[in-house]
Structure formats: C-alpha cells, structure tokens
Amino acid sequence: xxxxxxxxxxxxxxxxxxxxxxxxxxxxxxxxxxxxxxxxxxxxxxxxxxxxxxxxxxxxxxxxxxxxxxxxxxxxxxxxxxxxxxxxxxxxxxxxxxxxxxxxxxxxxxxxxxxxxxxxxxxxxxxxxxxxxxxxxxxxxxxxxxxxxxxxxxxxxxxxxxxxxxxxxxxxxxxxxxxxxxxxxxxxxxxxxxxxxxxxxxxxxxxxxxxxxxxxxxxxxxxxxxxxxxxxxxxxxxxxxxxxxxxxxxxxxxxxxxxxxxxxxxxxxxxxxxxxxxxxxxxxxxxxxxxxxxxxxxxxxxxxxxxxxxxxxxxxxxxxxxxxxxxxxxxxxxxxxxxxxxxxxxxxxxxxxxxxxxxxxxxxxxxxxxxxxxxxxxxxxxxxxxxxxxxxxxxxxxxxxxxxxxxxxxxxxxxxxxxxxxxxxxxxxxxxxxxxxxxxxxxxxxxxxxxxxxxxxxxxxxxxxxxxxxxxxxxxxxxxxxxxxxxxxxxxxxxxxxxxxxxxxxxxxxxxxxxxxxxxxxxxxxxxxxxxxxxxxxxxxxxxxxxxxxxxxxxxxxxxxxxxxxxxxxxxxxxxxxxxxxxxxxxxxxxxxxxxxxxxxxxxxxxxxxxxxxxxxxxxxxxxxxxxxxxxxxxxxxxxxxxxxxxxxxxxxxxxxxxxxxxxxxxxxxxxxxxxxxxxxxxxxxxxxxxxxxxxxxxxxxxxxxxxxxxxxxxxxxxxxxxxxxxxxxxxxxxxxxxxxxxxxxxxxxxxxxxxxxxxxxxxxxxxxxxxxxxxxxxxxxxxxxxxxxxxxxxxxxxxxxxxxx
RNA sequence: GCGCGGGUGGUGAAAUGGUAGACACGCCUGCCUUAGGAGCAGGUGCCGUAAAGGCAUGGAGGUUCAAGUCCUCUCCCGCGCACCA
Numbered sequence: 060x061x062x063x064x065x066x067x068x069x070x071x072x073x074x075x076x077x078x079x080x081x082x083x084x085x086x087x088x089x090x091x092x093x094x095x096x097x098x099x100x101x102x103x104x105x106x107x108x109x110x111x112x113x114x115x116x117x118x119x120x121x122x123x124x125x126x127x128x129x130x131x132x133x134x135x136x137x138x139x140x141x142x143x144x145x146x147x148x149x150x151x152x153x154x155x156x157x158x159x160x161x162x163x164x165x166x167x168x169x170x171x172x173x174x175x176x177x178x179x180x181x182x183x184x185x186x187x188x189x190x191x192x193x194x195x196x197x198x199x200x201x202x203x204x205x206x207x208x209x210x211x212x213x214x215x216x217x218x219x220x221x222x223x224x225x226x227x228x229x230x231x232x233x234x235x236x237x238x239x240x241x242x243x244x245x246x247x248x249x250x251x252x253x254x255x256x257x258x259x260x261x262x263x264x265x266x267x268x269x270x271x272x273x274x275x276x277x278x279x280x281x282x283x284x285x286x287x288x289x290x291x292x293x294x295x296x297x298x299x300x301x302x303x304x305x306x307x308x309x310x311x312x313x314x315x316x317x318x319x320x321x322x323x324x325x326x327x328x329x330x331x332x333x334x335x336x337x338x339x340x341x342x343x344x345x346x347x348x349x350x351x352x353x354x355x356x357x358x359x360x361x362x363x364x365x366x367x368x369x370x371x372x373x374x375x376x377x378x379x380x381x382x383x384x385x386x387x388x389x390x391x392x393x394x395x396x397x398x399x400x401x402x403x404x405x406x407x408x409x410x411x412x413x414x415x416x417x418x419x420x421x422x423x424x425x426x427x428x429x430x431x432x433x434x435x436x437x438x439x440x441x442x443x444x445x446x447x448x449x450x451x452x453x454x455x456x457x458x459x460x461x462x463x464x465x466x467x468x469x470x471x472x473x474x475x476x477x478x479x480x481x482x483x484x485x486x487x488x489x490x491x492x493x494x495x496x497x498x499x500x501x502x503x504x505x506x507x508x509x510x511x512x513x514x515x516x517x518x519x520x521x522x523x524x525x526x527x528x529x530x531x532x533x534x535x536x537x538x539x540x541x542x543x544x545x546x547x548x549x550x551x552x553x554x555x556x557x558x559x560x561x562x563x564x565x566x567x568x569x570x571x572x573x574x575x576x577x578x579x580x581x582x583x584x585x586x587x588x589x590x591x592x593x594x595x596x597x598x599x600x601x602x603x604x605x606x607x608x609x610x611x612x613x614x615x616x617x618x619x620x621x622x623x624x625x626x627x628x629x630x631x632x633x634x635x636x637x638x639x640x641x642x643x644x645x646x647x648x649x650x651x652x653x654x655x656x657x658x659x660x661x662x663x664x665x666x667x668x669x670x671x672x673x674x675x676x677x678x679x680x681x682x683x684x685x686x687x688x689x690x691x692x693x694x695x696x697x698x699x700x701x702x703x704x705x706x707x708x709x710x711x712x713x714x715x716x717x718x719x720x721x722x723x724x725x726x727x728x729x730x731x732x733x734x735x736x737x738x739x740x741x742x743x744x745x746x747x748x749x750x751x752x753x754x755x756x757x758x759x760x761x762x763x764x765x766x767x768x769x770x771x772x773x774x775x776x777x778x779x780x781x782x783x784x785x786x787x788x789x790x791x792x793x794x795x796x797x798x799x800x801x802x803x804x805x806x807x808x809x810x811x812x813x814x815x816x817x818x819x820x821x822x823x824x825x826x827x828x829x830x831x832x833x834x835x836x837x838x839x840x841x842x843x844x845x846x847x848x849x850x851x852x853x854x855x856x857x858x859x860x861x862x863x864x865x
Numbered sequence: 866g867c868g869c870g871g872g873u874g875g876u877g878a879a880a881u882g883g884u885a886g887a888c889a890c891g892c893c894u895g896c897c898u899u900a901g902g903a904g905c906a907g908g909u910g911c912c913g914u915a916a917a918g919g920c921a922u923g924g925a926g927g928u929u930c931a932a933g934u935c936c937u938c939u940c941c942c943g944c945g946c947a948c949c950a
Contacts, residue, residue: 232945232946233946272869272870273869273870274869274870274944274945276869277868277869277945277946278868278869278945278946280868281867281868281945281946282946284946284949286949286950288950304950305949306950307949307950308950319950362948387948388948388950389948389949389950390948390950392949393949393950394950397950398949398950399950400950401950405950406866406948407948407950408950410948478949479949480949598945601945602945660902661902672877672878672888672889673877673878674877674878675878677870678870678871678878679943679944680877681876681877683876683877683890685890685891685902686876686877686889688889689888689889689890692889692903699904734877734878734879734888734889735879735887737888737889738878738879738887738888738889739887739888741888742887742888745888805884806884807883807884808884809884809930809931811930812883812930812931813931816884817884850930851930852883852930852931854883857883857884858883858931860883860930861930862930862931
C-alpha cells in the first residue's frame with residue numbers, strides 16, 4: 060500500500076527546500092522578458108492573515124508561477140504598509156508602542172504567508188515604517204515642495220474628532236470618516252496639500268491606456284468629475300460689479316429666471332451696501348456656516364435661500380434683469396460659486412423656484428416645434444430643440460451650446476471652460492505613527508525644507524502618542540526644537556506627519572530596487588521592471604490608493620524620473636469573501652475565518668484550491684466551511700493516481716482530454732478564471748481514474764498543470780516519479796491542437812430547434828451519412844413522419860437541426 | 866437620481882447564438898470496510914408512479930432553424946457616487 064497523503068509533512072518539506080534554494084527570486088541579470096506581478100501590500104493588522112488576503116495572494120501566486128513556467132522573469136514581491144492609524148489606536152488602548160506591535164504583526168503575517176506557499180521574492184521585502192523607506196517618502200515630499208506641488212494653505216478641511224486629525228476628501232466621502240465611520244466636521248485649518256488637481260486631465264485621459272475593471276475606471280472618472288461648460292459674466296444693475304456663473308447647459312440660458320450665489324461668495328460682502336435686507340441675508344449666512352457639509356448636501360429636498368433685495372443681474376442674451384438669491388445648495392468651492400438658475404431644466408432650480416414662486420419657462424423642447432409649452436410638474440433635463448430663444452430657436456441643444464459659447468466669446472463676456480470636481484490632496488495628519496513632514500519653521504527664514512542629506516527626519520520613539528488634536532510630535536522637545544538649516548537660529552520642526560497613503564503611493568517603485576541607498580530606486584531598475592504588469596487587490600481602494608499612486612507616477616514622469624505615465628497596466632480585484640452567514644466577516648459577528656485552521660486540517664494546497672474554486676475571483680462570495688472537502692478529495696485522488704503510472708502505458712488513451720485541459724488551464728490562468736481551470740483538471744483526473752494504467756508523460760502533464768495551484772503536493776509527486784529538479788523550474792506543457800480531436804463525436808439532434816436525441820459518429824463521417832443515419836432512427840423519424848422537411852441545418856461536429864413544417 | 870455589476874437546481878457555480886445546470890458541495894440507494902470529514906458504483910432541476918412527454922435561466926415581448934447568451938420594455942438585488950449647476 061502506498062503512503063498516504065500527509066499535507067503537513069509535504070508542505071513543510073517543500074517550503075524549506077524552496078526557501079533554501081531561493082527559488083522565487085527575481086533575476087536581475089536574466090535576459091528573459093520580465094513580468095511584474097504585484098499585490099496591494101497589506102497593512103499588518105493585529106488580526107493576522109485573513110482568508111481574503113489568502114485569496115488575493117493565491118491568485119497572483121498562481122499567475123506568477125504560470126508566468127515563470129512560460130519563460131518570464133517574474134518579479135513578485137511583498138512588503139508592509141506599516142504606518143497608519145490602527146497601530147496607533149491599538150497602542151493607545153494597550154500601551155504597546157506601535158513600532159513594537161507592528162513588527163510583531165509583520166512577523167505573524169510573514170509566517171502565515173509562508174505556510175500558504177506563496178512564491179514571493181522575500182529578499183525585496185519593504186516596510187514603510189522603516190527609516191530606510193520613509194527617508195524617501197520624505198524625499199518625495201521635498202521634490203513636490205520644491206516644484207510647487209506641495210503647499211500649505213488655510214482651508215476648510217475635514218476634521219475627524221474621534222481620530223483627532225484632518226482627512227483628505229477621499230477619506231471623508233459622504234461626510235463620514237473612512238477609518239472610524241464617525242461624522243466629519245468642517246474646520247478652517249492650515250494644512251499641507253499636494254497639487255493633484257494639476258494632473259486632473261491626465262488622470263482622466265490616461266485611464267484609456269490601462270486594462271482595468273470598467274467599474275473602477277468609471278469610479279475614478281466620476282471622482283475626478285470632469286465637466287465641460289461655459290463661464291460668463293452677468294452685470295449687476297446699478298453697480299459696477301458683475302457675477303461670473305458657470306454652466307454646462309448654456310442652451311437653456313433663455314429660461315433663466317434668477318441667479319444663485321453660494322452663501323460664502325465674496326460678492327455678498329462687497330454688495331452689502333446695496334442689499335436692502337442685509338440683516339436677513341447675514342442671518343442666513345450664519346446658519347449655513349453652522350451646518351456641516353453633510354447637513355448641507357444631505358438629500359435636502361427642502362431648498363432654502365434668501366433673495367438679495369435691491370439687486371438684479373442682467374441676462375446677457377435677453378438683456379432682462381433677474382433676481383439674485385443666496386442659497387446653500389450652491390457650493391462655494393466649485394465652478395465660480397454662482398449659477399444661473401433655469402428651473403424648467405434643472406431639478407434643484409425647479410424645487411427652489413416652486414418654493415419661492417418663481418417663473419418656470421421651458422426653452423428646450425423634446426417635441427419641437429411644440430405650439431405651447433406644457434405646465435411642468437418636474438424639470439425637463441434632457442435635450443431637445445430650442446424655443447423662445449430668439450435667434451437660436453430651432454437649434455438642437457448640442458448645436459445651441461456651440462453657437463451660444465461662440466456668441467459669448469465674440470462679445471467677450473464668456474468662454475468655454477472645463478471644471479473638475481477633484482480637489483488637492485490634503486496630506487498632513489495630526490497623528491504620531493507616520494512619516495514626519497520634512498519642513499522646519501524659522502522665525503527669520505520662514506518655511507525651510509530639510510536639506511536632502513539630513514534625511515530621514517527620524518520619527519522619535521519616546522513620544523506620548525495619545526492624540527489630543529495637537530500633533531504628538533510637537534510635544535517632543537528633542538524633535539520639535541531645532542536650528543534653522545539656513546541661518547542656524549532657533550527653529551521648530553513641522554510636527555504633522557504624512558497621510559499613510561503617501562507611503563503607498565510609491566512602494567511599487569521601491570520593489571524594483573529595494574536596497575538602494577542613494578535614490579528611491581535606480582533608473583535602470585525601474586526601467587527594467589516597471590510598470591507593473593499585473594496588479595491585484597480589493598476594490599475598496601479605487602479612489603484612494605489607486606488615484607494617489609497614479610498621481611505620483613505622473614509627477615515622476617513629468618520630472619523625467621520615469622518614462623511611463625501609468626504605474627499599473629493591468630488591474631484586477633478579488634471579490635470579498637463573506638462569512639458563512641452571507642454577511643461581511645467581522646469579529647463582532649463571530650463569522651471570521653482564519654486560514655490557519657484550514658492549512659492545519661487540509662493543507663495549504665487544498666485551501667488554495669478551494670479559494671480559487673469557490674467562484675469567479677472578482678465575485679463577492681460566502682465562505683463554506685465544508686467546501687474545502689472537494690478540493691482536498693481531488694488532491695487525494697491525484698495522489699493515489701500515482702499508483703497507476705506506468706512507463707509503458709499508452710499515452711494516446713488520454714491525449715484528447717489531456718490537450719484540451721492544457722489549453723483550458725493555460726487560457727483560464729491568463730484570464731484569472733481559476734475556478735474553471737480547476738474544474739477542467741478535475742475532469743481530467745476523472746478520466747484518468749477510468750484507465751487501468753496512465754503513462755508517465757500524461758501524469759507529469761497533470762502535475763505540471765496543477766503545480767501553480769497546488770505547489771507542494773505536485774513537487775512531491777514530481778520527485779516521486781523520478782524527477783530530480785523542482786517542478787517549479789519546469790516549463791508549462793505545450794498544447795497540441797492536433798491531439799485535441801477525439802475520434803468519436805456526439806452530435807445533438809434537434810427537430811425544429813428542440814432536442815430529440817444524440818448520435819455518436821466517427822469524426823470524419825460525411826454530413827449526408829449522418830443525415831441518413833439520423834432519419835433512419837425510429838425515435839427521430841416519428842417526429843418527422845407526416846411533415847415536410849423544410850431545411851436541415853448542420854453545425855459541423857456539433858448539431859443537426861431538422862426544420863419541419865406541416 | 867446617476868454610474869457599474871448581477872438575477873440560472875437544495876448550495877457554490879458552468880455554458881465562442883448550437884445538447885442549460887459542466888465541475889464541486891449536499892442529499893438518496895447500494896457495495897466494501899483498518900467505521901472515516903474514508904473509498905467504490907449508481908442516482909439527484911421541476912411536473913409526471915414510471916414511460917411517453919411537457920415545463921424550466923426574474924417577468925413580458927421580439928429577432929433567429931436555434932436565445933441564459935442578441936434587441937426592446939419591465940421588475941428585483943448588490944456595490945459605488947450623489948445638490949459639482
């Protein structure tokens with residue numbers, strides 16, 4: 060009796076052998092074509108590895124192993140996104156220093172990943188919280204600073220009172236803190252920003268050059284929010300002032316019945332003397348100030364606002380004056396902070412007009428030429444042809460937009476304008492566990508960048524990191540008080556740290572050259588390995604990390620550091636694995652699955668297979684605690700199959716299905732359809748089991764196909780049948796289409812499109828012979844008898860459809 | 866409201882316009898046994914005792930010899946964004 064499959068023994072053995080041999084190191088000297096396969100590097104949380112991590116890493120591991128077998132020089136690295144709030148929050152709770160807990164967690168993660176048999180090049184491991192790394196994060200800050208892409212300004216910013224820090228817009232979506240889910244308040248604070256808006260157009264345009272999931276591309280486009288419209292001025296009667304408004308619907312301008320300013324608009328203050336009801340207006344502005352962003356933007360069906368009595372703005376197209384309002388539904392920080400209101404063609408204007416009893420005039424009609432304009436019970440926001448619009452009558456909306464823009468330009472009142480919703484990236488944080496911002500404030504010299512050779516600005520370890528709203532670093536005497544690098548006088552260091560997303564915006568570059576002491580990465584190394592060919596991670600960072608990383612690449616490209624404009628050429632997301640109850644895994648629900656448990660009971664190979672077999676990688680899917688049994692049984696069958704291997708066995712017996720499987724598995728790995736690749740291998744094993752004996756060649760092919768998925772057991776069996784080098788150094792089997800064709804084929808027989816039977820014939824049977832055979836069969840003939848055969852449709856090798864009529 | 870995905874057995878899911886439910890889990894019936902989360906053989910969409918047959922991919926139409934797949938309308942679910950003019 061052959062030895063039983065002992066996953067613990069096998070997996071431990073091979074992991075040690077691979078590590079000793081340095082099997083998965085990327086080769087700097089190889090002439091083979093490169094393939095850079097990257098996982099979104101993890102934040103080493105105290106909870107350890109999660110089945111979701113395992114899903115992500117197994118998928119790219121399979122892909123990397125496959126690419127190695129296909130002759131590529133693969134770079135597949137791993138590192139740690141180690142800075143960040145959770146470590147600090149944990150520290151506050153337990154009084155364990157973030158540096159200590161983070162490094163303990165990294166150790167746990169590393170061990171867990173190794174037991175999964177993930178083929179990382181561990182020699183390139185990086186840790187964003189190490190001075191060797193954050194020195195370059197600081198260097199990037201200075202690069203941006205010196206080129207005007209990093210600046211400090213006082214602005215209304217998102218403040219999370221529970222995290223005691225400011226947040227970027229991207230981290231405060233919907234007015235809620237991305238980390239702790241608490242409501243975010245608006246505060247006027249002086250903060251550091253990166254000028255991501257400078258690249259807004261490129262960030263939109265270059266999305267066309269990458270192979271990313273369509274929803275991710277759509278989300279980024281949506282976030283950047285490009286809009287094309289016109290900006291024009293409107294004179295204010297009886298004053299020398301004018302209002303500039305921005306609109307994307309200039310074609311509706313003849314329907315303008317009023318104008319709205321954002322309450323914070325500067326004109327309000329300047330025109331105060333002309334406003335008759337200024338007390339009421341000021342009161343409204345005060346009320347607005349007290350509202351949070353969320354309250355202001357909440358699905359407030361109820362519109363509020365105040366008319367500026369005594370003031371009117373003139374519509375340049377009609378020459379007619381319209382009233383001016385302030386209302387908080389108009390945002391001060393977008394466009395010009397003022398809009399023309401066309402209630403017939405804008406829902407918000409419509410609601411406002413209803414409330415204030417303002418005229419609603421329809422000027423774009425979908426039923427042109429409509430004799431009368433209907434009474435509207437909601438705004439018509441679509442296109443149509445223009446009515447009541449003077450010389451523009453009868454034009455389509457899109458033509459009118461062009462013509463009206465030209466009209467404004469000719470009169471020098473307005474111009475075409477592109478606006479973006481994207482705002483600059485707020486990067487300073489009033490927290491401890493992050494890279495210090497390398498700036499010094501001198502009473503004489505002002506803002507002074509830390510000289511490059513003074514980097515890194517070390518994060519002091521002896522700091523009370525409990526957040527107070529004041530940056531913890533300001534409390535460290537030795538850190539905070541320094542002398543000015545310019546004049547040598549007493550000065551103070553910037554005490555804010557950088558958003559952790561800054562650290563992760565360039566880590567993929569560092570992997571190309573992780574030990575470099577003179578640059579963030581050598582130019583040659585980056586040109587060799589980058590851009591990333593395959594990037595994989597969760598779909599939750601579509602706007603944050605992926606946008607920031609693209610921004611960094613664009614900055615570096617514009618300064619000539621790198622030749623590429625996009626960092627991640629191909630991107631795929633793995634779907635979230637839910638708990639067995641179909642809910643999101645969480646400690647409080649007690650439905651969290653730990654991969655260790657399954658590695659222990661069934662082995663890493665079985666776990667890897669199960670996670671890949673669960674369903675399409677990108678789908679969200681529930682965990683089935685019993686589901687691993689199928690893949691485990693499959694591996695045992697592969698193990699037992701070894702007993703049937705005979706050198707003299709006939710290879711042809713299984714050729715057809717074998718080659719079909721080679722094709723299917725190869726194609727599926729390239730498409731990330733691992734579930735169907737596994738199913739194809741199961742079919743192959745089922746077929747092999749039916750045979751008395753299997754040729755060594757066929758069995759080897761099976762092991763090679765399976766090796767990216769189940770690397771341990773396949774290497775063990777590979778050696779058992781007489782190979783001396785690791786299976787992971789072998790080539791992927793070559794598909795031979797001539798061997799794919801079976802000698803017998805099954806043809807479906809349809810009568811009038813309905814399946815009535817099947818027939819098995821020799822591969823090269825002529826069509827007429829098949830027709831004859833089919834019609835001779837009584838079970839088929841009974842459907843045809845008494846009817847006229849109108850047509851016979853033959854799909855070669857697949858199907859015969861007899862179309863009958865009465 | 867807008868954008869992106871989806872709706873197929875008891876479950877996870879397969880299907881270049883060409884035999885719907887591959888592959889697996891579960892379940893049922895045998896066999897075997899060192900009684901195991903074993904192994905082997907067979908069965909398992911629904912209606913029909915069975916056979917014959919019929920019905921089935923959210924719903925309604927349509928195109929086609931042939932539709933889960935293409936087209937129109939519609940319902941439902943998930944995710945993301947949301948007063949950006």
